Amino acid sequence: MFQIVRSSPKPLGDQLVDEVGRLIDSGRLTEASRLPSVRDLARRLGVSVYTVTTAFERLQARGLIESRPGSGHYVARRLLSEASPKVELGFPPSTDPALRFARSTLDPQSIAVPAGAGLLPPQWLEDVISPPALSRFWRNGGVGISAPAQGDPALRDLLVERLRRAAIPAASRGVLITFGASHAFDLIARRLLSPGDTVLVDDPGYFVLLTQLKAHRLNLVPVPKVADGSDLGVLEDMARLHRPRMFFTQTLLHNPTGITASASNCHGILSLAERYDFLIAEDHVYTDFGPPHLVSLAQIDELRRVIYVGSFTKVLSPAIRLGFLAASDELVPSLVDQKILSVLSGAALVEFVVREVLASGKYRRHLDRLRNRLAKARAISTGLLQAAGLEVTNPSEGGLFLWAALPAGLDADELAIEAQRAGILLAPGSMFSLTTRGSGRLRFNAAHASDPRLLEFLAERCQVAA
Amino acid sequence: MFQIVRSSPKPLGDQLVDEVGRLIDSGRLTEASRLPSVRDLARRLGVSVYTVTTAFERLQARGLIESRPGSGHYVARRLLSEASPKVELGFPPSTDPALRFARSTLDPQSIAVPAGAGLLPPQWLEDVISPPALSRFWRNGGVGISAPAQGDPALRDLLVERLRRAAIPAASRGVLITFGASHAFDLIARRLLSPGDTVLVDDPGYFVLLTQLKAHRLNLVPVPKVADGSDLGVLEDMARLHRPRMFFTQTLLHNPTGITASASNCHGILSLAERYDFLIAEDHVYTDFGPPHLVSLAQIDELRRVIYVGSFTKVLSPAIRLGFLAASDELVPSLVDQKILSVLSGAALVEFVVREVLASGKYRRHLDRLRNRLAKARAISTGLLQAAGLEVTNPSEGGLFLWAALPAGLDADELAIEAQRAGILLAPGSMFSLTTRGSGRLRFNAAHASDPRLLEFLAERCQVAA
Numbered sequence: 001m002f003q004i005v006r007s008s009p010k011p012l013g014d015q016l017v018d019e020v021g022r023l024i025d026s027g028r029l030t031e032a033s034r035l036p037s038v039r040d041l042a043r044r045l046g047v048s049v050y051t052v053t054t055a056f057e058r059l060q061a062r063g064l065i066e067s068r069p070g071s072g073h074y075v076a077r078r079l080l081s082e083a084s085p086k087v088e089l090g091f092p093p094s095t096d097p098a099l100r101f102a103r104s105t106l107d108p109q110s111i112a113v114p115a116g117a118g119l120l121p122p123q124w125l126e127d128v129i130s131p132p133a134l135s136r137f138w139r140n141g142g143v144g145i146s147a148p149a150q151g152d153p154a155l156r157d158l159l160v161e162r163l164r165r166a167a168i169p170a171a172s173r174g175v176l177i178t179f180g181a182s183h184a185f186d187l188i189a190r191r192l193l194s195p196g197d198t199v200l201v202d203d204p205g206y207f208v209l210l211t212q213l214k215a216h217r218l219n220l221v222p223v224p225k226v227a228d229g230s231d232l233g234v235l236e237d238m239a240r241l242h243r244p245r246m247f248f249t250q251t252l253l254h255n256p257t258g259i260t261a262s263a264s265n266c267h268g269i270l271s272l273a274e275r276y277d278f279l280i281a282e283d284h285v286y287t288d289f290g291p292p293h294l295v296s297l298a299q300i301d302e303l304r305r306v307i308y309v310g311s312f313t314k315v316l317s318p319a320i321r322l323g324f325l326a327a328s329d330e331l332v333p334s335l336v337d338q339k340i341l342s343v344l345s346g347a348a349l350v351e352f353v354v355r356e357v358l359a360s361g362k363y364r365r366h367l368d369r370l371r372n373r374l375a376k377a378r379a380i381s382t383g384l385l386q387a388a389g390l391e392v393t394n395p396s397e398g399g400l401f402l403w404a405a406l407p408a409g410l411d412a413d414e415l416a417i418e419a420q421r422a423g424i425l426l427a428p429g430s431m432f433s434l435t436t437r438g439s440g441r442l443r444f445n446a447a448h449a450s451d452p453r454l455l456e457f458l459a460e461r462c463q464v465a466a
Numbered sequence: 467m468f469q470i471v472r473s474s475p476k477p478l479g480d481q482l483v484d485e486v487g488r489l490i491d492s493g494r495l496t497e498a499s500r501l502p503s504v505r506d507l508a509r510r511l512g513v514s515v516y517t518v519t520t521a522f523e524r525l526q527a528r529g530l531i532e533s534r535p536g537s538g539h540y541v542a543r544r545l546l547s548e549a550s551p552k553v554e555l556g557f558p559p560s561t562d563p564a565l566r567f568a569r570s571t572l573d574p575q576s577i578a579v580p581a582g583a584g585l586l587p588p589q590w591l592e593d594v595i596s597p598p599a600l601s602r603f604w605r606n607g608g609v610g611i612s613a614p615a616q617g618d619p620a621l622r623d624l625l626v627e628r629l630r631r632a633a634i635p636a637a638s639r640g641v642l643i644t645f646g647a648s649h650a651f652d653l654i655a656r657r658l659l660s661p662g663d664t665v666l667v668d669d670p671g672y673f674v675l676l677t678q679l680k681a682h683r684l685n686l687v688p689v690p691k692v693a694d695g696s697d698l699g700v701l702e703d704m705a706r707l708h709r710p711r712m713f714f715t716q717t718l719l720h721n722p723t724g725i726t727a728s729a730s731n732c733h734g735i736l737s738l739a740e741r742y743d744f745l746i747a748e749d750h751v752y753t754d755f756g757p758p759h760l761v762s763l764a765q766i767d768e769l770r771r772v773i774y775v776g777s778f779t780k781v782l783s784p785a786i787r788l789g790f791l792a793a794s795d796e797l798v799p800s801l802v803d804q805k806i807l808s809v810l811s812g813a814a815l816v817e818f819v820v821r822e823v824l825a826s827g828k829y830r831r832h833l834d835r836l837r838n839r840l841a842k843a844r845a846i847s848t849g850l851l852q853a854a855g856l857e858v859t860n861p862s863e864g865g866l867f868l869w870a871a872l873p874a875g876l877d878a879d880e881l882a883i884e885a886q887r888a889g890i891l892l893a894p895g896s897m898f899s900l901t902t903r904g905s906g907r908l909r910f911n912a913a914h915a916s917d918p919r920l921l922e923f924l925a926e927r928c929q930v931a932a
Contacts, residue, residue, distance in 0.1 A: 013619070050607050057620040057825060099803050106811045107614040122610020131604050135597035137785075141516050143595055144588020146784035148573040153479070154523040179645055182810040208810060215807050318612035319603075319814035337565050341681050342808065344648040344674060345572045347816055348785035359523060 001028065002036070004045055006112055007422050012047050016055040024064055024075055035065060035073040097431055098211040104425055106318075114445065115454045116416075116427030118255070118314065118400065121447050124373060125317055128366045133356040137349065147348040150336045151177025151324070155355040159310075159324055162358070168298045168308060170326040176335050177346050180323040181285045181311040185209055185248070188281055188307060189216045191338040192331065193245055200238060200247040202230070204432035206255050206283065209248060222434045223247070225254060229261025232268045239276035247273065250283040251297055253290045253399035256432050256443035260397065263295040270301055284310045285323075288367055289374060290398045303328055312354050314400070315370065316363070320350045374400065374446060381449035388455050389462025390442070402444040403429075407465040412442055415461060424454055467494065468502070470511055472578055473888050478513050482521040490530055490541055501531060501539040563897055564677040570891055580911065581920045582882075582893030584721070584780065584866065587913050590839060591783055594832045599822040603815065613814040616802045617643025617790070621821040625776075625790055628824070634764045634774060636792040642801050643812050646789040647751045647777040651675055651714070654747055654773060655682045657804040658797065659711055666704060666713040668696070670898035672721050672749065675714060688900045689713070691720060695727025698734040705742035713739065716749040717763055719756045719865035722898050722909035726863065729761040736767055750776045751789075754833055755840060756864045769794055778820050780866070781836065782829070786816045840866065840912060847915035854921050855928025856908070868910040869895075873931040878908050881927060890920055 001023060004015040023029040035056075036044070042052045056073055059065045066076045105117040150156070156175040163170040178184040193199065195217035201210060203222030213220055221238045224231040229251060238244070249269070251261040261269070273280055282297045287310070298308040303326060311323035325335065339345075357363050381402060382395040390404040406412055412428035419426045429438025448454075467489060470481040489495040501522075502510070508518045522539055525531045532542045571583040616622070622641040629636040644650040659665065661683035667676060669688030679686055687704050690697040695717060704710070715735070717727040727735070739746055748763045753776070764774040769792060777789035791801065805811075823829050847868060848861040856870040872878055878894035885892045895904025914920075 048607060050611065053606060054618075054620050057821070058623050060825065096803070099806050102806050102810065103615050103802075106612045119612060120610070122607045125609045126607075129604060129609055131597075131601035134600045134604075138595060138597050138600075140519060141514065141588045141592075142785050143591045143783045144586070144785070145516065146572045146585060147787075149569050152520075154520050157524050179809045179813070180811075183808065186808050208806070212807050317609045317815075319608050319610070319818075321613075321809070321811065321813040336569075337562070340565050340568050340674070341678050342649065342652050343645045343787070344568065345646075345787065347645070347787040347813065349783075349819070350813055350815065352785075353815070355523070359526070 002041060002045060004047070006046070009421055009423065011107060012045075012112075013051045013055045013058075016045070016047075016052065017058050020055070020059055021064060029075050031075055033075050034071075035075070037072055096211060098207040101425075101427065101431060102208055104420075111425040112423035113448065113451045113454050114425050115448045115451060116425045116443055117445055117448065119318055119445070120314065120370075120400075124370065124447065128316060128357055128362055129353055130356065130360075130362070133360075134349075134353065137352045137356075142348060142352060145348040147177070147346040147351050149340050149345050150332075151175065151346055152348065152351040152355060155351050155358070156324075158355060158358040159326070163298075163308070163326055166293055166296075166299060168296075168326070169302050170308070171329075174303065174329055174332050175324055175326045176332055176339060177351060178323045178325065178339065179343060179346065180313050180321045181283065181309050182208055182212065182323075183342075184309045184311075184323050184325040185212055185281065185283075187335050187338045187342060188246075188309075188325070189213060189218065190342070191334050192279065193218060197246075198242040198244045200235065200242075200244045200249075200278070201434070202249050202254065203435055204256055204429065204438045205248070206250065207431045209283070210432075210434065213248065220434060222437075223249070224437065225257050225259050227259065229259065229265030230269055232265065232272070235269065236272055239272055239278065243276065244278045246279045246281055248281045248283070249297075250286070252284065252294050253286040253397070253401075255283075255286060256401050256427070256429070256438075257403045258394035258397035258399050258401050260290065260294060263300075266295055266297050266300055270297055270306075273301075273305055278305075280306045282306050282308055284308055285314055286399050288315045289371065289400055291371070298326070307331065315367070316354065316357060320353055322346075322350050322354050371398070374398070377450070378402065378446040381444065381446045384450050384455050385444065385458070388459040389465075390458065393441075400446055402446050402449060404442050404444055406440050406442065407462050408440070409465045410440070410461060412438075412440055415442075418461075419457060422453070422457060424457055468507060468511060470513070472512070477573060478511075478578070479517045479521045479524075482511070482513075482518065483524050486521070486525055487530060495541050497541055499541050500537075501541070503538055562677060564673040567891075567893065567897060568674055570886075577891040578889035579914065579917045579920050580891050581885075581914045581917060582891045582909055583911055583914065585784055585911070586780065586836075586866075590836065590913065594782060594823060594828055595819055596822065596826075596828070599826075600815075600819065603818045603822075608814060608818060611814040613643070613812040613817050615806050615811050616798075617641065617812055618814065618817040618821060621817050621824070622790075624821060624824040625792070629764075629774070629792055632759055632762075632765060634762070634792070635768050636774070637795075640769065640795055640798050641790055641792045642798055642805060643817060644789045644791065644805065645809060645812065646779050646787045647749065647775050648674055648678065648789075649808075650775045650777075650789050650791040651678055651747065651749075653801050653804045653808060654712075654775075654791070655679060655684065656808070657800050658745065659684060663712075664708040664710045666701070666708075666710045666715075666744070667900070668715050668720065669901055670722055670895065670904045671714070672716070673897045675749070676898075676900065679714065686900060688903075689715070690903065691723050691725050693725065695725065695731030696735055698731065698738070701735065702738055705738050705744065709742065710744045712745045712747055714747045714749070715763070716752070718750065718760050719752040719863070719867075721749075721752060722867050722893070722895070722904075723869045724860035724863035724865050724867050726756065726760060729766075732761055732763050732766055736763055736772075739767075739771055744771075746772045748772050748774055750774055751780055752865050754781045755837065755866055757837070764792070773797065781833070782820065782823060786819055788812075788816050788820050837864070840864070843916070844868065844912040847910065847912045850916050850921050851910065851924070854925040855932060856924065866912055868912050868915060870908050870910055872906050872908065873928050874906070875931045876906070876927060878904075878906055881908075884927075885923060888919070888923060890923055 198219040308326040416426040416428040427443040429441030664685040774792040882892040893909040895907030
């Protein structure tokens with residue numbers, strides 16, 4: 001009883017819901033019989049407590065089982081004629097590869113080995129957010145609080161303080177809280193750009209951003225990443241040729257290559273932005289994974305033509321989706337208006353969670369632990385991936401990602417499709433590039449890349465190719 | 467010491483931050499001196515504990531004061547040469563009246579009497595969301611959970627159950643979780659409509675929606691609200707003339723008029739939608755304020771051409787910003803893609819909060835209490851507004867809003883500007899209309915319209931006019 005197939009592409013939670021439904025329908029689980037406890041079942045199936053809890057809640061919502069406080073879960077008594085409701089899954093993934101990949105990474109039940117995803121293991125995030133602080137929020141009347149459109153002023157003050165420590169002269173009135181970095185990029189593109197405008201992008205670069213910008217019908221011009229940052233020769237040629245409105249770039253711990261631009265490269269980018277008069281949207285989503293006080297465009301430019309985009313989704317918790325942007329006085333008011341037109345306002349609860357973590361000093365301690373853990377994971381994963389037959393091209397960089405090349409003859413896209421069937425999520429390089437710059441490559445999450453199932457899968461394919 | 471001016475348009479929290487800053491700068495509060503306790507100061511100034519807590523946190527973030535656990539707040543010791551950081555406020559409101567109004571209603575500190583706002587008093591919302599449930603979320607590994615792009619499946623199941631109880635045959639795969647109803651409308655407009663398309667809107671209607679649709683460069687055609695719903699004659703003429711793509715309408719407890727369409731009127735609207743082949747986006751934001759099981763377009767149409775847009779922001783808590791839409795299998799997948807392109811995904815924490823409230827049965831009990839309270843508040847506020855000299859045109863309808871006419875000769879827009887100076891937020895009818903249908907009218911929040919400061923202000927002006 002209660003069998004699930006780990007290697008199936010079907011999410012484990014969905015399998016469990018279906019399995020219990022079948023057991024009830026077939027009469028093997030009879031009315032009012034008691035189900036195993038959540039923890040028991042999770043251990044027995046080798047899945048998380050969360051997966052079982054959620055499956056049980058879905059079964060409850062469907063009226064198939066019921067919870068008796070203090071006693072456990074039981075098969076519900078049913079009206080005679082009532083058929084078992086059909087189990088419905090979400091829609092099949094979109095046909096766009098980037099959107100399909102985004103959906104997979106977001107669904108905790110859809111993958112067994114998130115080797116290509118961008119999230120940290122949940123254990124790495126524990127103990128940062130304090131439940132007592134949340135209770136305090138409700139006790140102090142938080143339930144009635146709406147977040148101001150621009151975001152909680154106390155949170156904005158704390159962000160300003162952090163930015164100033166990195167020598168970025170932000171002001172509270174120049175900070176806008178968003179539902180994550182993608183939301184910030186969406187607001188920027190909607191408000192400051194028009195369909196048909198030309199923008200420069202990193203190549204390779206973050207796939208969701210590339211898809212967002214394409215959906216805005218912008219004309220995307222790729223700028224190659226090189227060892228010390230952006231290829232300044234190409235950047236200048238493209239700026240002269242296309243007169244872009246904006247450059248979307250990640251100078252620190254770049255996704256997917258891990259490259260951190262040198263101060264000199266930053267200076268070069270900024271000089272071109274000044275000469276050819278384009279704005280820069282600088283993605284700082286992974287900045288806090290690296291050593292403090294790296295030189296960035298925002299720091300040199302002092303937020304004159306650079307828009308700083310940050311996020312706590314990766315480093316604090318994906319359950320909160322809080323990001324922000326910091327920019328000049330001229331740009332922010334219209335972006336606040338655009339936020340109202342997009343979502344009206346943020347969630348005061350979420351803004352409070354982040355505020356509490358920042359104000360309590362826990363965030364700094366969390367980052368110290370995180371960087372240590374990540375450095376160790378990078379070293380281990382790098383060794384294991386190389387032993388499996390891949391070449392890791394950025395072992396010495398910091399951050400979350402390893403950028404690895406497959407042996408000649410192996411196609412990364414085909415490999416990713418094959419891996420998905422085995423419950424392993426791979427991020428093929430093609431997804432990150434408008435050119436062929438990503439082909440034959442995979443992006444790995446250093447925290448997830450030492451999983452034996454992944455390594456075995458890779459070693460087998462690499463040996464055949466060799 | 468610690469003086470604030472209630473009638474000032476400047477938010478009370480900002481006043482307090484400035485006042486403490488001034489007292490420290492002028493030396494009247496000396497280094498290391500103890501500040502009054504939060505509760506003390508809140509009582510003394512007649513402001514909420516939240517306002518003082520937030521002001522203190524902002525002062526702390528600026529390094530002006532410090533908190534000593536168990537002892538209270540003290541003026542911080544400062545380095546000799548360090549000047550007091552300049553207190554920065556958010557940007558002045560946008561020039562668009564609807565956006566300006568939206569900003570005011572969202573900022574809990576900006577107004578003393580939110581008579582025109584759309585939110586419930588915080589006390590009405592207490593005890594619905596349970597802090598222990600939140601702690602459970604973190605204990606069970608919630609910190610590492612990302613919400614699937616379409617939204618938590620268990621929450622979607624619960625919403626489906628609620629909709630089915632209202633005889634609306636939704637399916638889990640046809641439900642999409644959003645950051646509030648405005649976010650749902652934004653996704654609908656972005657994905658299903660193109661600039662230049664013609665859409666029909668209620669006149670009067672919800673001002674944020676009107677502004678959103680205008681910003682999408684849609685061609686808006688007003689359809690008057692009449693006693694039993696929408697004016698079917700005008701609706702037919704406009705449908706024939708303009709061949710609209712969609713009708714954005716609120717059939718139940720309409721904002722601002724309170725009108726609930728009759729079943730016959732719903733049938734008429736739907737017949738025209740079928741004949742002239744347009745979709746309907748039906749706003750159900752206030753549905754749960756009314757009696758259960760009112761007939762709606764979504765119910766008659768069974769979600770074939772009607773998109774149901776709901777929200778828990780109003781009825782549960784503005785601190786969470788959770789909404790959703792339910793629609794046909796054909797429409798939802800592309801709306802999920804659009805959500806990924808807009809915000810990537812929702813916040814699992816927030817989705818869990820709502821799931822817990824729905825699953826525990828607390829929501830139903832909360833609604834019962836809420837409806838009783840609101841009915842009483844409507845009766846009282848109606849009497850008081852009429853005594854002050856206004857005519858309330860929808861006293862017998864349910865829901866949150868009273869729609870009132872001023873005596874001839876009084877201009878609602880001018881009155882709103884004057885009121886704002888006295889810390890009273892009024893919602894002038896013009897904001898809700900593309901025509902003159904709102905002029906000489908104000909929308910009141912029944913829960914806030916019995917405030918003596920409001921009534922005194924109104925009575926004075928109405929007497930002068932009479």
